[in-house]
Amino acid sequence: MIKVDNLQFTYSGNSSPSVKGISFSVSEGEIFGFLGPSGAGKSTTQKILIKLLSGYSGSIKILNRELGSVSKDYFNKIGVCFELPNHYLKLTALENLKFFSEFYQNKNSDLKGLLDQVGLADDADTKVESFSKGMKMRLNFIRSLMHNPEILFLDEPTSGLDPINARKIKNIILEQKKSGKTVFITTHNMHDADELCDRVAFIVDGKLEITDTPRNIKQLGGKRIIKIEYENNGIHSAEFPIEGLAENAEFLNILRKNHIRSIHSKEATLDDIFIQVTGKKLINHETAS
């Protein structure tokens, strides 16, 4: 669906590139994620893929065509959720959807139903200027879906949302995948990447470090272990490898002889591996939004 080879991009006026020779491909029906900290080049890459930025080097094929030669129809086939919502503030939510739907071939006959999916049904006739940031984000998100596109480009779609609304958005993304859509998503949230993505690429300083399934990436963290807490004249804890647990005499002994308080399996998170591989943290708390 998407095949990118050796993509490089420098903003005019900048001395060094923001995207430094990245390659990846996204299959039809796949949710593919760019996971990386602020400033890594996620939004820049998405803006190139949606033809908002030109002047890149390298090759980009989307829907079997070189991106440089796609027709206007490309915009009917893709849905885009920008990092920062750009609505008409003097129009209501419904008027915004109607306005933007005019640009597309596929007209959605149930715009109110769409608003309802992200909890905005009661605000359909409210001017967007009085919307909170989260409401604007949710409106932005359904705008990307309303013309039933084949590929979705979602730039940090859950950023700044409360857990309930983030859940709604994530469920819709998963439904889109079920209906066969291809999704390119950027995030600095490892939980979202882990839950949603079939494959994740770590991006840092304009370069991709690894690309794999979240499960395979987490396994780079080494042996999986369990931690057990038990009471025996005070509270103690011990750790054991998950492999061979049923035959581990010391573990079995603790189980038999003590009051067990808790048992947890401990796996590396995408965050842990991100730091291991890139030396960088995903979230810099001073700049996180």
Ligand SMILES: Nc1ncnc2c1ncn2[C@@H]1O[C@H](COP(=O)(O)OP(=O)(O)O)[C@@H](O)[C@H]1O
């Ligand atoms: N319009 C712009 N002009 C110049 N530099 C930019 C512009 N937008 C982004 N950059 C720079 O490009 C790099 C990547 O930014 P961006 O793609 O927005 O990162 P991310 O989305 O991963 O946070 C950053 O160093 C940023 O400062």
Ligand SMILES: [Mg+2]
């Ligand atoms: Mg960004």
